[in-house]
Amino acid sequence: MKLIITGGAGFIGSNFVFHMLKAHPDFRVICLDKLTYAGNLSTLAPVMALPNFRFVKADICDRQAVYQLFEEEHPDVVVNFAAESHVDRSIENPAIFLETNIMGTAVLMDACRKYGIQRYHQVSTDEVYGDLPLDRPDLFFTETTPIHTSSPYSSSKASADLLVLAYHRTYGLPVTISRCSNNYGPYHFPEKLIPLMIINALHDKPLPVYGDGLNVRDW
Structure with a gap:
């Protein structure tokens, strides 16, 4: 099994890389990361020398680089952690969030269509659902909760989710989406x-x- 994990030098992505390599030592794991301010290559130091691990510095918006990586590796699964994810930064400069989170997702799915995969997994966020009132502890988000975004960040992630679902419906691309709540732990930025x-x-x-x-x- 070959996995391409985008954003694998970031907080959540790196923990996922470590988990997969430990739980499935027979898997080949390829980490693709642009190494922005939130990505730290030293985080991956414990696995860099493993024969079944490869790191590639590239931007998911770079179609040529992404296609070249797919041509070389022919992955079975793609897990997309790569994203601009800070709300305050999205308010100051929405453009980079739209570019990375939406167009970058489109490039990855186009590569998946071109080269074929068993699954594309989009790592999203519960922020696509908006807010819950503090005086209603009985309310919860579910998979059927309507999308109600409140920032350029959450809007860009919701847009990417809808694009992923559209690729599934239009092209039959095998996809899954997870919308996790706030994470914390080792390597948190x-x-x-x-x-x-x-x-x-x-x-x-x-x-x-x-x-x-x-x-x-x-x-």
């Missing part, structure tokens, strides 16, 4: 809430509180 709070608290710095579109720094 320090701009995210939990590591940011911990680091700021350790250095006696203000703790940012987000809500209703405001960022209050008076804690």
Whole structure:
């Protein structure tokens, strides 16, 4: 089994790389990552020398590079973790989120159509569902909850999800989508809430509180 894991030098992607190599030592795992500010190649140091692991620095929006990798490896499964994922950054500069999260997804699925795969898996986010009121703890998101995005980031991820479903319906591409809630753990980038709070608290710095579109720094 050959897997291409995009965004595998990032927080969640790298943990998935480690899991797959440990749980399936007979698999070949190819990590494709652009190495933006959120990607760290040193994270993958423990597996870089493994004979069944390969790292490729490339952008999922680079059609030529993606097609070349598929031509060389002919993967069975593609798992797409690659994404711009910070809400504040998406408000400041939506364009890069639209390019990476939507057009990059399209390039990957076109490559899957061209070379054939057993499955394409899109790693999405629960943020496509929007917000839940704090005074209604009985409410939950489900797979049938309507999409109700609230930022360029969540809108770009929802757009990618709809594109994935369209490729399945139009071309018969075998796809799955997961929309996980907030993750935390090893290699978490320090701009995210939990590591940011911990680091700021350790250095006696203000703790940012987000809500209703405001960022209050008076804690």
